[in-house]
Amino acid sequence: MKTFLRLLRLLAPHWKMMLWAVLLGFCTIGSNVGLMATSAYLIAWAALHPPILNLMGATAAVRFFGIARAVFRYLERYFSHHVTFRLLSQLRVWFYQALETLAPARLMDYRSGDLLSRIVADVETLKNFYLRVLSPPLVALMILGPVFALLAHFQTKFAYVVIFFFLLAGVVVPLGIRLLGRRVGRQRVETRARLHAHLVDSIQGMTEIVAFHQAEQRLTKMNSLNRELLQLQGRMSTLAGLTGSLTGFAMNLAMWTVLVLAIPMVESGELKGIYLAMLALAVLSSFEAVAPLPLIFPHLEESMAAAKRLFDITDAEPAVQSPAVSAGRPEKYDLQVTGVSFRYDAESPWALKNLDFCLPQGGRVAVVGPSGAGKSTLVNLLLRFWDYDRGSICLGSRSLKEYSQEDILSLIGVVTQRTHLFNATVRENLLLARPGAGQEEVIQAARRARIHSFIESLPQGYETYIGEGGFKLSGGQRQRLAIARALLKDAPVLILDEATAGLDPVTEKEVMEDIYELMKGRTTLVITHRLTGLEVMDEIVVLDRGQVVERGTQEELLRQHGLFRKMWDLAHQIIS
Numbered sequence: 001m002k003t004f005l006r007l008l009r010l011l012a013p014h015w016k017m018m019l020w021a022v023l024l025g026f027c028t029i030g031s032n033v034g035l036m037a038t039s040a041y042l043i044a045w046a047a048l049h050p051p052i053l054n055l056m057g058a059t060a061a062v063r064f065f066g067i068a069r070a071v072f073r074y075l076e077r078y079f080s081h082h083v084t085f086r087l088l089s090q091l092r093v094w095f096y097q098a099l100e101t102l103a104p105a106r107l108m109d110y111r112s113g114d115l116l117s118r119i120v121a122d123v124e125t126l127k128n129f130y131l132r133v134l135s136p137p138l139v140a141l142m143i144l145g146p147v148f149a150l151l152a153h154f155q156t157k158f159a160y161v162v163i164f165f166f167l168l169a170g171v172v173v174p175l176g177i178r179l180l181g182r183r184v185g186r187q188r189v190e191t192r193a194r195l196h197a198h199l200v201d202s203i204q205g206m207t208e209i210v211a212f213h214q215a216e217q218r219l220t221k222m223n224s225l226n227r228e229l230l231q232l233q234g235r236m237s238t239l240a241g242l243t244g245s246l247t248g249f250a251m252n253l254a255m256w257t258v259l260v261l262a263i264p265m266v267e268s269g270e271l272k273g274i275y276l277a278m279l280a281l282a283v284l285s286s287f288e289a290v291a292p293l294p295l296i297f298p299h300l301e302e303s304m305a306a307a308k309r310l311f312d313i314t315d316a317e318p319a320v321q322s323p324a325v326s327a328g329r330p331e332k333y334d335l336q337v338t339g340v341s342f343r344y345d346a347e348s349p350w351a352l353k354n355l356d357f358c359l360p361q362g363g364r365v366a367v368v369g370p371s372g373a374g375k376s377t378l379v380n381l382l383l384r385f386w387d388y389d390r391g392s393i394c395l396g397s398r399s400l401k402e403y404s405q406e407d408i409l410s411l412i413g414v415v416t417q418r419t420h421l422f423n424a425t426v427r428e429n430l431l432l433a434r435p436g437a438g439q440e441e442v443i444q445a446a447r448r449a450r451i452h453s454f455i456e457s458l459p460q461g462y463e464t465y466i467g468e469g470g471f472k473l474s475g476g477q478r479q480r481l482a483i484a485r486a487l488l489k490d491a492p493v494l495i496l497d498e499a500t501a502g503l504d505p506v507t508e509k510e511v512m513e514d515i516y517e518l519m520k521g522r523t524t525l526v527i528t529h530r531l532t533g534l535e536v537m538d539e540i541v542v543l544d545r546g547q548v549v550e551r552g553t554q555e556e557l558l559r560q561h562g563l564f565r566k567m568w569d570l571a572h573q574i575i576s
C-alpha cells in the first residue's frame with residue numbers, strides 16, 4: 001500500500017493531464033455506445049420505410065457519434081501518451097539523480113546490468129501503472145452511469161442486468177485472474193532484471209569469456225533465463241487470452257439476457273421492435289470499458305515490483321552526508337590527515353588504522369604499499385566517496401566533512417589508472433573537466449600533456465570519436481588524455497592514483513614526464529605500488545595492512561632496509 005501511495009505521489013504533478021485522458025477515454029467509449037445504438041436504431045427504423053425526413057435526426061446522430069468517436073480516440077491517445085512519456089522521462093531523471101548521490105559507495109553492491117534494468121525496463125513498466133491500472137477502472141465507472149440511465153429509460157431490469165454483468169466481468173473475473181496469475185508480474189520483473197544483468201555482464205566481459213572458453217556456459221545460463229522469461233510471458237499472454245474470452249462471454253451473456261427479457265416485451269407491445277437492436281448493440285459496445293479490467297491485478301503487481309526496485313535505490317542513504325552549507329574554497333591547499341581509521345562496514349577489518357601524514361600546500365607526498373594496504377581507500381576518503389570513522393582530515397583549516405562533495409571534487413584533480421573515457425569525441429572527453437573551456441585552452445592542455453600532435457593526426461582531429469572507454473587509443477594515449485583533462489581542470493590539489501600502472505617502461509617514463517608537468521605548483525598526493533619517480537617526493541608514506549610502517553624520503557627509506565627496501569629490491573630484480 002505504501003508503494004502504491006508513493007507511486008500516486010509521483011504521478012501527482014500530472015494529474016490534470018491524466019484527468020483529461022480519462023475524460024476523453026470516457027467520451028470515446030460513450031461515443032461508441034452512441035454510434036452503435038443510433039446506427040442500430042436507424043437501420044431498424046429505415047427497414048420500416050418511414051418518410052426520409054423522419055430519419056434525418058438519427059442520421060445526423062450517427063454522423064456525429066462516428067466523427068466524435070474518432071476525434072475523441074485521437075485526443076485520448078494523444079493526452080495519455082503525452083502524459084506517459086513525460087512521466088517516464090521524469091522518472092528516469094529522478095532515478096538517475098538518486099543514483100548520482102549514491103555513487104560510488106552505495107552502488108557497489110549492484111551489478112551494472114541490474115541498475116540498467118531498473119532505469120530502463122522498470123521505469124518503462126511503470127507506464128502501465130497509469131495506462132492499465134489507474135485509468136481503466138475510472139473510465140469503466142464513468143461509463144456505467146450513462147449506460148445505466150439509457151437502459152433504465154426503457155426498463156430498469158435491463159440496467160440491472162448490465163450492472164450485474166459489468167460486475168462479473170469487471171470485478172469477479174479480475175479477482176479470479178489475480179488468483180491464477182499470482183506472482184507472475186513480480187516474477188517477470190525479477191527474471192527480466194536477472195537476464196539484463198547477465199547480458200550486460202557477458203558483454204562487458206566478452207574478451208575474458210572467449211579467452212577462457214566460457215561462451216558455452218554463459219550461453220546456457222542465458223538460454224535458461226530466456227526460457228524462464230518466455231514461460232512467464234506465456235503465462236501473462238494466457239491470462240490475457242483467458243481474460244478476453246471471459247469478458248467476451250460476459251458481454252454476450254449480458255446482451256442475450258437483455259434480449260431474452262426484451263423480446264416478450266416487444267411481443268406484448270410494451271417495447272417498440274425498433275429499439276431491440278439498439279439495446280443489444282448499446283450493451284455490447286459498453287463492454288469496451290470493462291475489457292481492460294481483468295488484467296489490472298497482474299499489471300498492478302508488476303508495477304509494484306518495478307516501483308519497489310526503484311525505491312530500494314532511491315531510499316538508500318548516501319554514504320556521505322553533505323553539510324547544509326559547504327565551506328567553499330579553503331584559504332590554503334594543504335592536507336592534514338590525523339589518526340584516521342576506516343572500515344567499509346562494521347563487520348569488515350579496518351582498511352586504514354590510525355593514519356597520519358601532512359601534505360603542505362604545493363608539496364608532494366607519495367603513499368606506497370603492497371596490494372590491499374589501503375591506498376585506494378585513502379583516495380576514496382579524500383574524494384568524500386566514503387566518510388572516515390575516526391580521526392580527521394583537514395583541507396586548509398577545515399575538516400573535509402565541512403565541504404560538500406561537489407566542492408571537494410572541484411578542488412581535487414584526479415588521474416587514475418582507470419580514467420573513464422566516454423564514447424564521444426576527444427574534445428568532449430577533455431571538456432568534461434571544464435565544460436566552459438575554449439578551444440585554445442583545450443589545445444593548450446593537450447599540448448602540455450604531449451598528446452596534441454597525436455590528436456591532430458587523427459582523421460577528424462579533436463572531433464574524432466574514441467570509442468567506448470577510449471578503446472581506439474593505446475594505454476599511454478589514454479593516460480595522456482587523462483593528464484590533459486586534469487591540466488584543463490586546473491585544480492589546486494592533485495591525486496595521482498596508480499596513474500602509470502599498466503604502461504610499458506618506455507611509455508611510463510614519458511608519461512611520468514607529463515605528470516611532473518602536471519604537478520607543478522599543485523599540492524600532490526601520489527598513490528602507487530610501483531616505485532618509479534619517487535625521488536622527487538618530499539615524503540613517502542609506506543602503508544601495510546592499513547597502517548603506516550615507514551616514512552621518509554626515498555633515500556632515507558632505502559637506507560632503512562624495511563618494507564620499502566624489500567619492495568624496491570623486488571621491483572628491481574623483476575626489471576633486471
Ligand SMILES: Nc1ncnc2c1ncn2[C@@H]1O[C@H](COP(=O)(O)OP(=O)(O)OP(=O)(O)O)[C@@H](O)[C@H]1O
Nearest residue numbers: 108344348351370371372373374375376377378529
Ligand atoms: N568497496 C569495498 N568494500 C569492502 N572492502 C573493501 C572495498 N574496497 C577495498 N576493500 C578492502 O579494503 C582493504 C584495502 O583495499 P584498497 O583497495 O584500499 O587497497 P590498495 O592498497 O589500494 O590495493 P591495490 O594496490 O591492490 O589497489 C582491502 O582489504 C580490501 O579488501
